[in-house]
Amino acid sequence: MFLLKLIIRNASRHKLRSLLTVTGVAIAIMAFGLLRTLVGLWYLGVESSSATRLVTRNSISLVFSLPISYKERIRQMPGVTRVGIMNWFGGIYVTEKNFFPNFAVEPAAFLDLYPEFLLTPEEQKGFLIDRQGAVIGRKLAAKHGWKLGDRIVLKGTIFPGQWELVVRGIYRGAQRSTDETQFFFNWDYLNETMRRTIPRRSDQVGIFVVGVSKPEQAAEVALAIDSTFKNSLAETMTETEKAFQLSFVAMTEAIMVAIKIVSYMVIVIIMVVAANTMAMTARERISEYATMKTLGFKWHHIAIVVFGESLFIAFIGGLVGIAGTFPAATMIERELSQFFPTFRVTVATIVLQLSAALVVGVVASIFPTWRASTIRIANGLRRIG
Amino acid sequence: MTAETDIVTVSGVTKSYRRGNQIVPVLENISFGIRQSEFLALMGPSGSGKSTLLNLIAGIDKVDSGSINIGGCEITTLGDAELAGWRSVNVGFIFQFYNLIPVLTAYENVELPLLLTRLSRRERREHVEAALEVVSLSDRKDHRPSQLSGGQQQRVAIARAVVTDPAILVADEPTGDLDRVSAGEILSLMEHLVRDFQKTIIMVTHDPRAAEKAHIIRHLEKGILTDG
Numbered sequence: 001m002f003l004l005k006l007i008i009r010n011a012s013r014h015k016l017r018s019l020l021t022v023t024g025v026a027i028a029i030m031a032f033g034l035l036r037t038l039v040g041l042w043y044l045g046v047e048s049s050s051a052t053r054l055v056t057r058n059s060i061s062l063v064f065s066l067p068i069s070y071k072e073r074i075r076q077m078p079g080v081t082r083v084g085i086m087n088w089f090g091g092i093y094v095t096e097k098n099f100f101p102n103f104a105v106e107p108a109a110f111l112d113l114y115p116e117f118l119l120t121p122e123e124q125k126g127f128l129i130d131r132q133g134a135v136i137g138r139k140l141a142a143k144h145g146w147k148l149g150d151r152i153v154l155k156g157t158i159f160p161g162q163w164e165l166v167v168r169g170i171y172r173g174a175q176r177s178t179d180e181t182q183f184f185f186n187w188d189y190l191n192e193t194m195r196r197t198i199p200r201r202s203d204q205v206g207i208f209v210v211g212v213s214k215p216e217q218a219a220e221v222a223l224a225i226d227s228t229f230k231n232s233l234a235e236t237m238t239e240t241e242k243a244f245q246l247s248f249v250a251m252t253e254a255i256m257v258a259i260k261i262v263s264y265m266v267i268v269i270i271m272v273v274a275a276n277t278m279a280m281t282a283r284e285r286i287s288e289y290a291t292m293k294t295l296g297f298k299w300h301h302i303a304i305v306v307f308g309e310s311l312f313i314a315f316i317g318g319l320v321g322i323a324g325t326f327p328a329a330t331m332i333e334r335e336l337s338q339f340f341p342t343f344r345v346t347v348a349t350i351v352l353q354l355s356a357a358l359v360v361g362v363v364a365s366i367f368p369t370w371r372a373s374t375i376r377i378a379n380g381l382r383r384i385g
Numbered sequence: 386m387t388a389e390t391d392i393v394t395v396s397g398v399t400k401s402y403r404r405g406n407q408i409v410p411v412l413e414n415i416s417f418g419i420r421q422s423e424f425l426a427l428m429g430p431s432g433s434g435k436s437t438l439l440n441l442i443a444g445i446d447k448v449d450s451g452s453i454n455i456g457g458c459e460i461t462t463l464g465d466a467e468l469a470g471w472r473s474v475n476v477g478f479i480f481q482f483y484n485l486i487p488v489l490t491a492y493e494n495v496e497l498p499l500l501l502t503r504l505s506r507r508e509r510r511e512h513v514e515a516a517l518e519v520v521s522l523s524d525r526k527d528h529r530p531s532q533l534s535g536g537q538q539q540r541v542a543i544a545r546a547v548v549t550d551p552a553i554l555v556a557d558e559p560t561g562d563l564d565r566v567s568a569g570e571i572l573s574l575m576e577h578l579v580r581d582f583q584k585t586i587i588m589v590t591h592d593p594r595a596a597e598k599a600h601i602i603r604h605l606e607k608g609i610l611t612d613g
Binding site: 002006009010013287288291292293294295296297298376377378381 | 437440443445446466469470472473474478480484486487488489497498500501545
């Protein structure tokens with residue numbers, strides 16, 4: 001109890017120094033947490049992907065499309081419950097700065113295959129019957145102030161023209177991690193327009209989303225689909241939704257590795273700064289530690305005092321840093337919603353932050369603790385003032 | 386003076402320090418005894434080995450050869466941990482610069498040595514209050530060292546030294562950092578401890594006025610006792 005009192009009082013002895021150290025640790029822990037959240041976010045699409053959905057695309061590249069005729073053939077394969085169509089539309093709302101992901105989908109299959117997008121029965125009905133209907137994520141709607149019935153014009157980039165769409169549904173995510181910034185509209189509207197304007201680009205599909213009854217059947221069904229279209233003009237590549245998402249993540253793997261390295265570098269830097277502060281502190285108090293030893297305190301008492309102070313400062317800094325991560329994450333989510341549809345700090349990140357803070361405290365105290373606890377009393381007493 | 390009545394017996398003590406490749410002798414074949422309730426002053430020029438001898442008697446440094454027996458305990462045979470335990474019970478320390486812990490109050494500083502004992506909180510409080518009473522600082526118990534004068538800080542240090550009721554007090558230049566009036570008060574207090582509480586005090590000092598208060602004065606010159 002006494003040692004705890006001494007640790008706390010020592011920690012607040014040089015208020016400015018302690019405040020600066022706590023602030024440094026807090027900022028480092030907050031930065032670490034935000035970077036780790038960003039890394040986690042990168043894999044969010046992978047983690048939230050369904051085990052019962054497969055993605056079939058052109059085996060050459062995503063840039064190349066598949067004929068709509070494949071849909072019926074895939075649907076008839078054993079184990080397949082539903083087949084949906086999805087085209088990356090790449091439309092722009094007013095300006096490119098307003099980027100959000102937008103897709104042309106087949107409404108009925110879409111509603112079946114993506115139960116994580118929650119819509120009311122009225123909204124579902126509106127989307128099913130309106131060729132120009134669109135459903136949009138709640139966050140996207142909030143950002144642009146869109147309401148049900150609003151008319152939105154997207155400027156096509158891949159598919160030229162001005163595309164007028166009507167908001168028929170605003171979906172909520174079933175999970176906190178569900179992306180609520182996406183925009184889906186009726187593929188028939190796209191296809192019919194293409195048939196009129198650029199016929200050669202009609203009846204073409206970006207990907208087929210294939211529902212399977214059981215996750216264990218995924219490999220078998222994927223193999224069956226790809227075998228069916230082998231040696232055709234448009235060979236397919238079918239993979240689980242998770243593998244499909246991972247292929248996107250893999251393209252940016254180097255960036256993720258760099259962010260991970262930077263996140264650890266932040267911790268190493270603050271570790272060095274904290275170690276310097278603790279070494280300076282222990283050096284200043286060496287005569288006090290020698291006095292305590294003279295009075296009969298043993299080396300481990302001194303070690304507890306020095307080690308405890310370092311851990312205490314790092315712990316307080318860690319708590320402040322963790323507390324600061326939440327408003328910072330909320331701000332990032334609000335200000336950069338077009339890039340980060342969700343920016344939630346997970347429990348795993350908090351545990352990682354707290355562990356990092358404690359590691360900073362432990363490592364920063366190793367040398368000062370060793371020095372203070374092993375100093376010879378006579379030498380320590382000579383260092384007065 | 387006989388060995389039987391001596392509370393401190395120093396026999397043939399030699400001590401040297403290594404400085405680089407050189408071995409510097411500090412004390413050579415020192416032998417003397419101190420009886421209970423004696424106030425002994427060790428004098429000598431800087432570098433004569435006074436503080437080293439005091440540290441050896443107090444068990445905070447180790448001899449190269451020779452023996453030191455205190456109250457029947459041969460402290461030169463004790464290990465570091467045993468010495469720490471022995472010191473906490475048998476020796477009280479008074480330093481030139483008081484060596485109080487700045488973040489603790491006067492009360493807490495005095496209580497410090499008692500935290501290593503098995504005394505209850507209530508018993509500790511009784512001991513601390515009694516010690517502060519002896520040094521007439523009961524009314525300043527909640528003050529931190531920075532809120533006390535030099536003389537008052539040294540009195541707190543004396544209270545800390547006597548709170549465990551050790552047989553021996555060692556004082557290294559206890560008046561060296563004090564003005565004349567405060568120094569006089571501290572020396573009177575030390576006399577009071579010898580006279581009324583039967584403490585044995587070994588004091589290192591440069592100050593002849595301080596040494597005058599002692600019962601016995603021993604002189605050290607280049608590591609050798611010059612007065613027998």
